[in-house]
Amino acid sequence: MKNNFFTIVSHAFAMILCVGLIASPVLAAQGDPDDGGESSSEAGRIGSGENYCSQTAVLVLGSCEAGVRSDFRIAVADCVNLSDQQEQDQCLDEAIMDRGDDLELCQQQLQARLDVCDQLGQDRYDPEIDPANFVNPLAIGQGVQPNPYFPLVPGTQWVYEATSQDDEGEEVTETITVTVTEETKLIEGVTCIVVTDVEMEDDQIIESTNDWYAQDVDGNVWYFGEIAKNFETFEGDDPENPELVNLEGSWKAGRDSAKPGILIPAEPQEGEVIRQEMALGEAEDLVEILSLTGTETAPAANCDGDCLVTRDFSPLEPGISEEKYYAPGVGLILELDEDGERGPELVSITQP
Template sequence: MKMKTPSQLKRFNTEDHACHRKPARLLASATLAAGVTILLFTLVNGEAAVEVPDFCRQTAQAVLTSCRDGVKSDYSLALGKCDNLADPAARAECQNQASADLNDARQTCEEQNDARLAACQRLGGAPYDPVIDPSNFVARIDNPYFPLRPGTTLIYEGHTGEGFEHDEFAVTHHTRVILGVTCVEVHDTVTLDGELTEDTLDWFAQDRDGNVWYFGENTHELEDGLITT
């Protein structure tokens, strides 16, 4: 057998490993409003194949994280208020209520997340980035499922675990221009046992196809007559 030279051995080893080399994987990062998305590129036949991220689920996860963080923050604030009660019995009752509210809020976060994931399954994972064309919107909202006629007030009320809740959804004669679109303004107020707990202005607009769009809100939550958020 003819002996191989050192250079031949080196070349042989290199070629041998090359035959068994696994496909290379390249990682690239892209930034999303809800966080950081990792895009995975796999070399297939010399070309990069992109695995498209599910933006809907990523957004749902970001909102869930935010909801959970908010629940923890509210719980900490509630305990801080309890600490300032001089009566031990009242303090203990306050702490128990804070714990109950914490559990309820956590459950709400999970239920909302389940609803978002169900929507993602139906709508797909593409990012929600609609183009707003003011010329595509009309002056009034007459969708039969959600008509907003100025001067109309809808009332929702009932008993809850915290007391009797009364919600007035009043369609005003005011409008506001948002992104070039003239929106109908709705004044939504919520009272609990007669005490105002939420005061919100909502803005809606309808496109030429009859779809009603929600353009945002300016909301305040109140406790003991004072704005908390």
């Protein structure tokens, strides 16, 4: 039986208050930085001790939960402005359900971050970046040896394809075109090469990204950020063209405390786990080196016992991972999802 709409709203906000009063262990001991009442000495205790990684995970949990509460308030406000009582009730039911799902995701992300701490240890993530340790990206392939698993030679282009089914059961073809341009971008004193990544679905653009990579003198490829433009089409529009809807996933080293990471090491070691990026709450990808002796085949390339095999994952998406195969001298040739299903595979490569 449906309750009165505003009675439900009252209960909903009571639940928000209850959630807000549940403090995490670190925040309970040190004071929540969001409460505005902590002293400078209390604030100074944040980051003290040795469990820096776990402290970070718990603090980000607080931010995640605060974001969920904020989103829920907006959702309830939207419900208030619906005139139809049945639509109001349905709107609030969905808002409450979404809030519960989102709070659960916050907890799952916490556990995923703590699992990463178990793998990497409790040290701070604060890589030292010296621009003198990076090569001129336009010289890669012309005097500078490229990383064997991600040869960032300007003019190189990889094209990937994958097929899947949409919500209506129709088969769709995804095409991803990755191009190493001759454009550069200076970030934190490091000259990065601009690599474009355009994703199409049945000839309609889904995402267009500029990635910023740099190679150090040891051959490691570093990831300094990206600008990701995400598009959607909306049924009923005329013309029904893709529209830019958000820049979700975008980040840049040095902005809002974001830090770069190693995308692909030049000499990977089996079993090592590496942070590829750190923009907390936005970009937290990691890579685990599974093997240096993988074998796989794609339409445009293959490897026989010499593929680098990685597992790419992120605490932002608990339980989701990708297994990737990199052929020496070629680059990425195949992705598998967490169930072993084939994803994008290399269908063509152009090398200067």
